[in-house]
Amino acid sequence: MAGTNTDDRISHESERDKGVFFIERNGKRVAELTYVLNDGVADLDHTEVDAALRGAGTGGRLIEAAVQWARDESVTLLPTCPYAKAVFDKTPAYGDVRQAQ
Secondary structure, eight states: OOOOOSSSOOEEEEETTTEEEEEETEEEEEEEEEEEETTTTEEEEEEEEEETTTTTTTTHHHHHHHHHHHHHTTEEEOSHHHHHHHHHHHGGGGGTTBBOO
Protein backbone atom coordinates (compact mmCIF):
# COMPACT_ATOMS: atom_id res chain seq x y z
CA MET A 1 0.00 0.00 0.00
CA ALA A 2 1.44 3.36 -0.96
CA GLY A 3 1.70 6.24 1.51
CA THR A 4 -1.02 8.75 2.11
CA ASN A 5 -2.65 10.43 -0.80
CA THR A 6 -4.15 13.82 -0.15
CA ASP A 7 -6.82 12.78 -2.64
CA ASP A 8 -7.98 10.05 -0.24
CA ARG A 9 -11.50 11.12 0.64
CA ILE A 10 -12.30 11.47 4.30
CA SER A 11 -15.80 10.22 5.06
CA HIS A 12 -17.88 10.90 8.16
CA GLU A 13 -20.54 8.66 9.64
CA SER A 14 -22.52 9.45 12.76
CA GLU A 15 -25.23 7.71 14.71
CA ARG A 16 -26.89 9.46 17.65
CA ASP A 17 -24.09 9.99 20.15
CA LYS A 18 -21.07 8.59 18.31
CA GLY A 19 -19.30 8.94 15.02
CA VAL A 20 -16.20 8.33 12.97
CA PHE A 21 -14.10 10.12 10.36
CA PHE A 22 -12.37 7.59 8.13
CA ILE A 23 -10.51 6.79 4.92
CA GLU A 24 -11.18 3.64 2.95
CA ARG A 25 -9.11 2.07 0.22
CA ASN A 26 -10.35 -0.89 -1.81
CA GLY A 27 -13.24 -1.36 0.62
CA LYS A 28 -10.96 -1.51 3.68
CA ARG A 29 -10.88 1.16 6.37
CA VAL A 30 -7.23 2.27 6.57
CA ALA A 31 -7.56 5.21 8.95
CA GLU A 32 -10.15 6.39 11.46
CA LEU A 33 -10.84 8.90 14.19
CA THR A 34 -13.75 8.06 16.49
CA TYR A 35 -15.73 10.26 18.85
CA VAL A 36 -18.55 10.17 21.37
CA LEU A 37 -20.91 13.17 21.37
CA ASN A 38 -22.50 14.43 24.60
CA ASP A 39 -24.22 17.81 25.05
CA GLY A 40 -22.45 19.44 22.11
CA VAL A 41 -19.01 18.13 23.05
CA ALA A 42 -17.35 15.49 20.88
CA ASP A 43 -14.79 13.43 22.79
CA LEU A 44 -12.15 12.44 20.23
CA ASP A 45 -11.34 9.12 21.86
CA HIS A 46 -9.41 7.03 19.34
CA THR A 47 -7.24 7.47 16.25
CA GLU A 48 -5.95 4.55 14.23
CA VAL A 49 -3.95 4.66 11.01
CA ASP A 50 -2.72 1.69 8.98
CA ALA A 51 1.03 1.15 9.44
CA ALA A 52 1.68 1.89 5.76
CA LEU A 53 0.18 5.38 6.19
CA ARG A 54 1.76 6.40 9.48
CA GLY A 55 4.03 9.42 9.43
CA ALA A 56 2.48 10.75 6.24
CA GLY A 57 -0.04 13.18 7.74
CA THR A 58 -3.08 10.93 7.54
CA GLY A 59 -3.99 11.25 11.23
CA GLY A 60 -3.63 15.01 11.02
CA ARG A 61 -5.99 15.11 8.05
CA LEU A 62 -8.59 13.22 10.11
CA ILE A 63 -8.22 15.74 12.96
CA GLU A 64 -8.53 18.60 10.47
CA ALA A 65 -11.78 17.09 9.13
CA ALA A 66 -13.15 16.81 12.68
CA VAL A 67 -12.21 20.43 13.39
CA GLN A 68 -13.98 21.63 10.24
CA TRP A 69 -17.07 19.57 11.16
CA ALA A 70 -17.03 21.03 14.68
CA ARG A 71 -16.89 24.55 13.29
CA ASP A 72 -19.72 23.86 10.85
CA GLU A 73 -21.91 22.22 13.50
CA SER A 74 -21.04 24.48 16.47
CA VAL A 75 -19.61 21.53 18.41
CA THR A 76 -16.59 21.63 20.68
CA LEU A 77 -13.94 18.93 20.67
CA LEU A 78 -12.35 17.24 23.66
CA PRO A 79 -9.22 15.40 22.49
CA THR A 80 -8.75 12.54 24.97
CA CYS A 81 -6.96 10.29 22.48
CA PRO A 82 -3.22 10.87 23.04
CA TYR A 83 -2.59 11.49 19.33
CA ALA A 84 -5.48 13.95 19.01
CA LYS A 85 -4.36 15.73 22.18
CA ALA A 86 -0.81 16.07 20.83
CA VAL A 87 -2.11 17.55 17.56
CA PHE A 88 -4.33 20.03 19.42
CA ASP A 89 -1.46 20.98 21.74
CA LYS A 90 0.71 21.80 18.68
CA THR A 91 -2.03 23.59 16.71
CA PRO A 92 -3.23 26.82 18.35
CA ALA A 93 -5.54 27.43 15.36
CA TYR A 94 -7.77 24.64 16.68
CA GLY A 95 -8.33 26.48 19.96
CA ASP A 96 -11.67 27.85 18.81
CA VAL A 97 -13.24 24.38 18.91
CA ARG A 98 -11.26 22.83 21.77
CA GLN A 99 -13.24 22.13 24.93
CA ALA A 100 -11.62 23.61 28.00
CA GLN A 101 -10.43 20.86 30.32
